[in-house]
Amino acid sequence: MEATNLHFLAIFLLLVTNVSAITSAAAAASSSSSSSYSNFIKTSCSTTTYPKLCNQCLSSYASVVRSNPWKLCNSALSVSLQAARNASSLVAVLSNQRGLTKAEATIIKGCIENLEDSIDELKRSIKAMARIGGSSTSSSAAKKNKVGFQMASVKTWVSAAITDEDTCTDGFAGRKVSAGVKSKIRSSIVNVARITSNALSLINHLNY
Ligand SMILES: *[C@@H]1O[C@H](CO)[C@@H](O)[C@H](O)[C@H]1NC(C)=O
Numbered sequence: 457m458e459a460t461n462l463h464f465l466a467i468f469l470l471l472v473t474n475v476s477a478i479t480s481a482a483a484a485a486s487s488s489s490s491s492s493y494s495n496f497i498k499t500s501c502s503t504t505t506y507p508k509l510c511n512q513c514l515s516s517y518a519s520v521v522r523s524n525p526w527k528l529c530n531s532a533l534s535v536s537l538q539a540a541r542n543a544s545s546l547v548a549v550l551s552n553q554r555g556l557t558k559a560e561a562t563i564i565k566g567c568i569e570n571l572e573d574s575i576d577e578l579k580r581s582i583k584a585m586a587r588i589g590g591s592s593t594s595s596s597a598a599k600k601n602k603v604g605f606q607m608a609s610v611k612t613w614v615s616a617a618i619t620d621e622d623t624c625t626d627g628f629a630g631r632k633v634s635a636g637v638k639s640k641i642r643s644s645i646v647n648v649a650r651i652t653s654n655a656l657s658l659i660n661h662l663n664y
Pocket residue numbers: 535536538539542
C-alpha cells in the first residue's frame with residue numbers, strides 16, 4: 457500500500473516537473489522568437505536610408521512580419537499609405553484655411569493632387585505585392601520571370617509615389633506661400649517621402 461502511494465507520488469512529481477519544464481521552455485522560445493522578429497526588422501531597416509524612422513514605423517508589425525521579407529515590405533507600404541493619407545488630410549485642412557492668397561491656393565491644390573496620385577500608386581503596389589508574395593516561393597523559370605516583371609512595376613509605382621510626394625513641395629521654393637503654411641506641409645511631406653523611400657529600399661532588397 458505504502459509503496460503504491462510512493463510510486464504514485466513519484467509519477468505525480470515527475471509529471472508536474474515535466475509540465476512546468478515544458479511551459480517554461482515554451483515561454484522562452486516564444487520570447488526569443490519575438491525578440492528575433494524585432495531583430496529581423498531592425499536588421500532589415502539598417503539597410504534603408506532612414507533606419508531609425510524605418511524601425512519606428514515597423515517595430516509594431518513584428519508579430520505580423522515575423523521574418524518574412526515580403527510581409528515586411530507590405531507593412532512598409534501600408535505605413536507609407538497611412539502617412540500619405542495623413543499628409544493629404546493635413547494639406548486638405550490647410551487648403552480650407554481662410555485668408556490664403558490665390559497663389560497659395562493654387563500651389564496647395566497641386567499638392568493635394570500629387571498626394572492623391574501618390575496614394576493611388578501606393579495602393580496599386582500593395583495590391584500587386586500581396587498577389588506576388590504568395591507565389592514568390594515557386595521555382596519555375598516562367599513564374600520567376602513573371603514575378604520579376606511584376607516587381608519591376610511595383611518599383612516603378614513606388615518611385616512615382618516618392619516623386620509625387622517630393623513634387624508637392626516644389627511650389628514652395630519661391631515666396632508665394634507663407635512660412636507657417638509651408639513649414640506645416642513640408643514636415644508632413646518630408647515624413648511621408650522618407651517613409652516611402654524606406655519602403656522602396658526594402659523592396660529593392662527582396663530576392664525573387
Ligand atoms: C496617421 O495619423 C494617425 C492619426 O493621427 C496616427 O495615429 C498615425 O500614426 C499616423 N500614421 C503615420 C504613418 O503617419
